[in-house]
Amino acid sequence: MFSPPTPERWxxxxxxxxxLYALLFIAWGAVFxxxxxxxxxxxxxxxxxxxxxQRAHYYxxxxxxxxxxxxxxxEVYSIPEIDAYGLFKADGQHISGDILKLRASLxxxxxxxxxxxxxxxxxxNEQTRSSHALLQHRNDGRILILARDGGSISAVGGIxxxxxxxxxxxxxxxxxxxxxxxxxxxxxxxxxxxxxxxSIVSGNLxxxxxxxxxxxxxxxxxxAVNIMLTHxxxxxHDVKGVCDSxxxxxxxxxxxxxxxxxxxxxxPFEGAHAVTVSQALDESESIMARFxxxxxxxxxxxxxxxxxFETFRPAELLQQAHEFFEPLAQEHGQTLTLEIPxxxxxxxxxxxxxxxxxxxxxxxxxKFTPTAGEIRLRGILTGTAVILEVIDNxxxxxxxxxxSVTRRLFRGDTTRQQPGHGLGLSLVAAIxxxxxxxLSIQAPPNSCGTSVSIRCPRPEMG
Amino acid sequence: xxxxxxxxxxxxxxxxxMTELIGHGFTVQWADNGRDGLAMAIAGGYDAITLDRMLxxxxxxxxxxxxxxxGIQTPVLMISALSDVDERxxxxxxxxxxYLTKPFSTIEMVxxxxxxxxxxxxxxxxxxxxxxxxxxxxxxxxxxxxxxxxPLLPTEFKLLTYLMRNAGQLVTRTMLFQEVWGxxxxxGTNIIDVHIGRLRKKIEGDGSPFIHTVRxxxxxxxxxx
Numbered sequence: 072m073f074s075p076p077t078p079e080r081w082x083x084x085x086x087x088x089x090x091l092y093a094l095l096f097i098a099w100g101a102v103f104x105x106x107x108x109x110x111x112x113x114x115x116x117x118x119x120x121x122x123x124x125q126r127a128h129y130y131x132x133x134x135x136x137x138x139x140x141x142x143x144x145x146e147v148y149s150i151p152e153i154d155a156y157g158l159f160k161a162d163g164q165h166i167s168g169d170i171l172k173l174r175a176s177l178x179x180x181x182x183x184x185x186x187x188x189x190x191x192x193x194x195x196n197e198q199t200r201s202s203h204a205l206l207q208h209r210n211d212g213r214i215l216i217l218a219r220d221g222g223s224i225s226a227v228g229g230i231x232x233x234x235x236x237x238x239x240x241x242x243x244x245x246x247x248x249x250x251x252x253x254x255x256x257x258x259x260x261x262x263x264x265x266x267x268x269x270s271i272v273s274g275n276l277x278x279x280x281x282x283x284x285x286x287x288x289x290x291x292x293x294x295a296v297n298i299m300l301t302h303x304x305x306x307x308h309d310v311k312g313v314c315d316s317x318x319x320x321x322x323x324x325x326x327x328x329x330x331x332x333x334x335x336x337x338x339p340f341e342g343a344h345a346v347t348v349s350q351a352l353d354e355s356e357s358i359m360a361r362f363x364x365x366x367x368x369x370x371x372x373x374x375x376x377x378x379x380f381e382t383f384r385p386a387e388l389l390q391q392a393h394e395f396f397e398p399l400a401q402e403h404g405q406t407l408t409l410e411i412p413x414x415x416x417x418x419x420x421x422x423x424x425x426x427x428x429x430x431x432x433x434x435x436x437x438k439f440t441p442t443a444g445e446i447r448l449r450g451i452l453t454g455t456a457v458i459l460e461v462i463d464n465x466x467x468x469x470x471x472x473x474x475s476v477t478r479r480l481f482r483g484d485t486t487r488q489q490p491g492h493g494l495g496l497s498l499v500a501a502i503x504x505x506x507x508x509x510l511s512i513q514a515p516p517n518s519c520g521t522s523v524s525i526r527c528p529r530p531e532m533g
Numbered sequence: 534x535x536x537x538x539x540x541x542x543x544x545x546x547x548x549x550x551m552t553e554l555i556g557h558g559f560t561v562q563w564a565d566n567g568r569d570g571l572a573m574a575i576a577g578g579y580d581a582i583t584l585d586r587m588l589x590x591x592x593x594x595x596x597x598x599x600x601x602x603x604g605i606q607t608p609v610l611m612i613s614a615l616s617d618v619d620e621r622x623x624x625x626x627x628x629x630x631x632y633l634t635k636p637f638s639t640i641e642m643v644x645x646x647x648x649x650x651x652x653x654x655x656x657x658x659x660x661x662x663x664x665x666x667x668x669x670x671x672x673x674x675x676x677x678x679x680x681x682x683x684p685l686l687p688t689e690f691k692l693l694t695y696l697m698r699n700a701g702q703l704v705t706r707t708m709l710f711q712e713v714w715g716x717x718x719x720x721g722t723n724i725i726d727v728h729i730g731r732l733r734k735k736i737e738g739d740g741s742p743f744i745h746t747v748r749x750x751x752x753x754x755x756x757x758x
Contacts, residue, residue, distance in 0.1 A: 330548070402727050
């Protein structure tokens with residue numbers, strides 16, 4: 072029975088969509104923030120440069136003697152912790168201003184430079200984060216440094232970063248909740264569809280996939296499958312109709328043929344004629360055996376046969392089959408052993424059909440195992456199932472044929488010389504299918520021969 | 534002489550059935566539709582009836598259930614193209630005594646009919662069955678040949694019981710399989726022969742055979758061939 076594994080949470084298509092959406096959102100958010108940050112810092116940088124240039128230009132015109140006073144008075148208008156200056160003697164000794172140390176590396180080219188490493192300032196943090204700075208050599212040899220804190224740009228970056236984090240978390244939390252809700256509903260429906268499909272596969276061809284009133288994509292798909300099922304059901308019905316009429320139309324002529332041949336056999340023929348009639352009668356028997364076999368398989372594929380299901384003890388069935396075949400095996404010089412555990416739980420099924428299946432398996436085993444061979448009839452109890460198994464140490468079924476042996480009328484190259492119609496295993500397969508049991512054919516581990524097993528799930532295990 | 538009524542709409546099948554029955558010493562009458570068949574069966578005078586399941590006018594099931602409701606207990610062998618097990622159950626429930634699926638061998642048909650004919654006589658059977666020097670105790674489940682006790686396995690006991698109940702009568706392999714093992718399909722091998730072989734060895738010893746093989750048909754329990 073097919074049952075694809077339940078997808079992991081993240082594997083559902085809505086999860087993938089939401090995941091993809093989240094990725095796109097994060098990428099978009101990052102690009103947006105990046106551009107915003109770059110634009111703002113660029114803008115703030117330009118302003119800082121212009122302001123510094125303006126101040127430098129103003130102090131250029133101030134007399135050296137008035138410079139100190141001018142600087143102190145203009146301090147009033149500057150923004151504390153943002154704007155700063157430092158006046159130094161030619162030897163680098165600090166004269167006034169918040170900037171305490173002369174940065175010698177700052178070139179005197181009348182232009183504003185961006186310093187990654189902050190300048191030493193008096194207060195409050197001793198060192199700024201980064202700054203725009205300009206160095207001016209006065210005519211009297213003193214050096215003036217004007218600076219504007221670049222930290223404000225970083226602060227803007229920080230604000231944007233925080234905004235982004237808040238935005239993301241506010242989007243992700245409801246997103247995750249939505250994902251849970253969105254994921255569950257389609258999954259519930261898919262599980263329902265899966266259950267329906269399993270039921271259809273097990274033979275209830277009349278069943279249809281359920282449709283919801285929403286008319287969404289799943290409904291479109293289910294509807295398409297339903298239309299297909301109707302067609303398949305119609306076709307199968309037609310095929311069955313044709314088969315049934317062929318069967319019905321052939322039964323009477325076959326009965327007649329046999330009757331005619333039998334009448335002929337009663338006539339006083341001699342020699343070759345008698346042999347020919349006898350051969351014709353044998354052939355007609357063989358046709359009828361195949362015909363009955365084919366009809367029986369078709370009949371089994373009709374699920375109505377479930378009406379004969381009852382609870383039974385597989386141990387008793389195995390014992391009966393063993394007792395039935397033991398004399399035949401003995402006649403062939405083979406040993407047929409029965410291995411059943413003390414306790415083999417009950418099963419639900421059609422005892423007559425299962426006995427027929429065992430008869431076919433044991434008959435095959437005895438037919439294809441050489442003299443002095445060993446055949447084992449086993450009942451195995453596992454956690455969820457009872458396994459009925461026939462193992463022989465005959466020549467085995469070639470691996471290439473293992474799939475085909477359950478096909479109707481299939482006869483392997485090695486078995487063509489043996490009597491039979493090639494219907495036994497397909498009958499067993501049909502019986503297993505009817506019960507929902509699994510038939511498997513393989514070589515027994517570590518030895519030659521064939522192991523055919525029917526895995527019967529225990530009813531109480533669901 | 535036993536008189537049989539054949540209710541069968543197909544002429545060739547009916548002829549084959551009748552030829553075989555006449556060959557076994559029956560007198561035969563034929564009805565080719567359900568209406569006539571029912572009328573003739575009610576009129577009575579037959580020891581056994583072969584009844585086709587699907588007929589024009591009246592269905593085989595209707596005929597047999599009508600006969601039974603009228604208290605007519607003539608043994609009825611139902612013959613049908615419907616081999617479904619449910620169909621068999623339906624046929625037997627509505628009053629048929631045995632059920633045979635087309636295509637069938639006429640030998641099998643006659644064998645079954647003859648077994649049906651013997652059934653009323655066996656109704657009041659005692660606890661013991663005897664055949665020649667074989668004595669079967671149905672309660673003790675023992676077999677004695679003359680003074681000698683012969684141990685039998687349960688299956689062998691069932692086989693011999695059925696053969697002894699129908700001594701002198703042909704029983705086919707499918708009939709044995711149905712009676713002894715209780716299944717209604719064709720086991721398709723010579724396995725019944727093997728079981729009979731085992732039984733033979735036990736009961737016949739060195740003496741003359743009791744169980745005779747009828748080639749292509751089945752077995753007869755008889756003192757001579």
